[in-house]
Amino acid sequence: MTSVSPLIDLYGLTRAELRGLVVSWDLSPVHAARLWNYLYWECVSSFEAMTELPARLRAKLSARCTLGVLPVAVETHSSDGYTQKFLLALSDAERIETVLMRYPGRITACISSQAGCAMGCVFCATGQRGFMRHLTVGEIVAQVVHVQRLLKAKGQRLRNLVLMGMGEPLHNYEAVMKAVDIFRDSSGLAIGARKITLSTVGVVPGIVRLADEGRSISLALSLHGATQEERLKLVPTAKRWPLDELMEACRYYIQKTGRNIFFEWTLIEGKNDSVENAHEVGRLLSGLGSQVNLIPLNPTSGYDGALTRTEAAKRFQAVLAEYGLPSTVRQRRGIDIAAGCGQLAATR
Numbered sequence: 001m002t003s004v005s006p007l008i009d010l011y012g013l014t015r016a017e018l019r020g021l022v023v024s025w026d027l028s029p030v031h032a033a034r035l036w037n038y039l040y041w042e043c044v045s046s047f048e049a050m051t052e053l054p055a056r057l058r059a060k061l062s063a064r065c066t067l068g069v070l071p072v073a074v075e076t077h078s079s080d081g082y083t084q085k086f087l088l089a090l091s092d093a094e095r096i097e098t099v100l101m102r103y104p105g106r107i108t109a110c111i112s113s114q115a116g117c118a119m120g121c122v123f124c125a126t127g128q129r130g131f132m133r134h135l136t137v138g139e140i141v142a143q144v145v146h147v148q149r150l151l152k153a154k155g156q157r158l159r160n161l162v163l164m165g166m167g168e169p170l171h172n173y174e175a176v177m178k179a180v181d182i183f184r185d186s187s188g189l190a191i192g193a194r195k196i197t198l199s200t201v202g203v204v205p206g207i208v209r210l211a212d213e214g215r216s217i218s219l220a221l222s223l224h225g226a227t228q229e230e231r232l233k234l235v236p237t238a239k240r241w242p243l244d245e246l247m248e249a250c251r252y253y254i255q256k257t258g259r260n261i262f263f264e265w266t267l268i269e270g271k272n273d274s275v276e277n278a279h280e281v282g283r284l285l286s287g288l289g290s291q292v293n294l295i296p297l298n299p300t301s302g303y304d305g306a307l308t309r310t311e312a313a314k315r316f317q318a319v320l321a322e323y324g325l326p327s328t329v330r331q332r333r334g335i336d337i338a339a340g341c342g343q344l345a346a347t348r
């Protein structure tokens with residue numbers, strides 16, 4: 001059994017909450033601003049490093065708070081040098097994955113929202129493990145601070161963020177959105193809303209809520225099957241939120257926010273990569289003007305499926321184009337470090 005820590009995780013607080021905490025200790029809000037700077041600009045990893053704060057504040061912080069720095073349990077690098085993957089240790093026995101991709105001109109972090117996942121997609125290493133627990137706000141934010149600390153040492157800054165690591169972000173809605181607000185804070189990490197992409201398997205109430213709350217982050221939807229019957233074979237959660245309800249939620253999102261949705265399709269040989277499958281996608285999405293991101297399957301030990309051949313992927317793309325749907329095939333760079341969702345954790 002895990003015990004609940006009475007300490008406050010500073011990475012779980014918005015700037016206003018941090019200010020409130022510091023003021024509640026009879027200290028000036030100026031110090032709160034300096035502290036915020038230490039957390040998100042300098043990305044220091046200990047209270048001792050916050051040398052410009054008054055000693056009384058540092059003593060309070062040490063006694064009442066934690067600086068949720070997540071130790072690296074395993075770190076791997078892709079042979080092309082562009083991708084670094086971290087298995088980060090949480091305060092209980094859980095481990096989560098965070099990935100840093102440094103392609104020329106584009107630096108992106110991929111972070112996790114849960115330890116494990118309850119949605120059970122058959123081809124996904126995280127889904128195969130099952131659900132452990134939700135991540136706290138502090139644990140979600142600390143992943144980004146971890147990569148930003150590394151980037152800062154090289155004079156770089158994180159500009160793009162994808163919530164495509166372990167877990168289903170809309171199943172941990174409150175914590176994820178509070179973390180998103182912390183990422184967007186213009187005097188902190190200052191990551192633009194549109195540069196934050198949340199990928200969901202299709203939690204319908206979460207999509208509707210996101211549309212209503214107007215955070216204007218980018219939304220990606222993992223489709224994988226374009227009829228209810230086909231989708232259900234890969235995505236068990238389609239039983240709870242059937243395809244017609246899901247598409248209705250997507251149309252609502254697009255109409256309400258004026259933003260489009262990216263659709264993701266993991267290509268699996270012989271399962272969902274035929275010309276007919278592509279026509280099904282075309283019929284389902286035509287008129288939405290959306291882009292489709294095709295992801296070649298990363299084979300996992302718990303699923304007997306193979307990745308689509310290049311010719312089949314090209315054929316699939318050509319059919320989508322007939323319906324006016326632009327598509328990309330994700331490059332399999334970084335594959336040698338098990339770049340697929342949850343795969344590093346699964347090998348440990």
Ligand code: SAH
Nearest residue numbers: 124164167168199200201222264297298341
């Ligand atoms: N739970 C969310 C976000 C995490 S998964 C979601 O499902 O969208 C991020 C993406 O990786 C999803 O599109 C998912 O389908 C894909 N994915 C998971 N396992 C994969 C694998 N083994 N090979 C290829 N893509 C995979």
Ligand code: SF4
Nearest residue numbers: 117119121124127201
């Ligand atoms: Fe969960 Fe996404 Fe994996 Fe499905 S693909 S099991 S929703 S993490």
